[in-house]
Amino acid sequence: xxxxxxxxxxxxTVTGKKLTVTCSQNMNHEYMSWYRQDxxxxxxxxxYSMNVEVTDxxxxxEGYKVSRKEKRNFPLILESPSPNQTSLYFCASSLSWQLAxxxxxxxxxxxxxxx
Amino acid sequence: xxxxxxxxxxxSVPEGAIVSLNCTYSNSAFQxxxxxxxxxxxxxxxxxxxxxxxxxxxxxxxxxxxKSSKYISLFIRDSQPSDSATYLCAMSITSGSxxxxxxxxxxxxxxQVKP
Numbered sequence: 001x002x003x004x005x006x007x008x009x010x011x012x013t014v015t016g017k018k019l020t021v022t023c024s025q026n027m028n029h030e031y032m033s034w035y036r037q038d039x040x041x042x043x044x045x046x047x048y049s050m051n052v053e054v055t056d057x058x059x060x061x062e063g064y065k066v067s068r069k070e071k072r073n074f075p076l077i078l079e080s081p082s083p084n085q086t087s088l089y090f091c092a093s094s095l096s097w098q099l100a101x102x103x104x105x106x107x108x109x110x111x112x113x114x115x
Numbered sequence: 116x117x118x119x120x121x122x123x124x125x126x127s128v129p130e131g132a133i134v135s136l137n138c139t140y141s142n143s144a145f146q147x148x149x150x151x152x153x154x155x156x157x158x159x160x161x162x163x164x165x166x167x168x169x170x171x172x173x174x175x176x177x178x179x180x181x182k183s184s185k186y187i188s189l190f191i192r193d194s195q196p197s198d199s200a201t202y203l204c205a206m207s208i209t210s211g212s213x214x215x216x217x218x219x220x221x222x223x224x225x226x227q228v229k230p
Contacts, residue, residue, distance in 0.1 A: 106158025
């Protein structure tokens, strides 16, 4: 089954404790992206990757890191999480960076709470 | 001012009603326009996309783009309870004649269709 898998689905952590949210897709997609969703603010893009070893900042990259060492994986790293990073995070992928021509598939989401 | 503005609602309509969802934007570089639907506790899914000004129809859904007014709409005819969801508009920035991969979402409008 074609899917985007995020782990963990739920995470509670404390300020400053490094964490990684994993994202994996099994569709051989070139494009992957991370978003955060907050009430009243909609989805905001954090980072995206057009292909392996190619990443770029979205709208809200501060406090986040990503890497794209292989096509299927695109982990989101929070080196020193802070309470303002409490949010619902989504990973997404699509066949190519031409987003309007290719369906973007979203993962089920990771709900993160930073205390 | 946000680049993309969307009335968050909530919007409540009776079954069978015509629903109109709208977004305005300020950046004339946006060239691709998308509508996503997000059910509760799920990731967004692409509903429709369009490139040029004018209308695009898909079943009960019609996407409309007016680039001169920087305004896009999604119309849902004969709305059903199963249409109850959050609808997000999204726009991608172009560089020359290509998408850059950066995607900007509106805040999302929550729609409830009552039987």
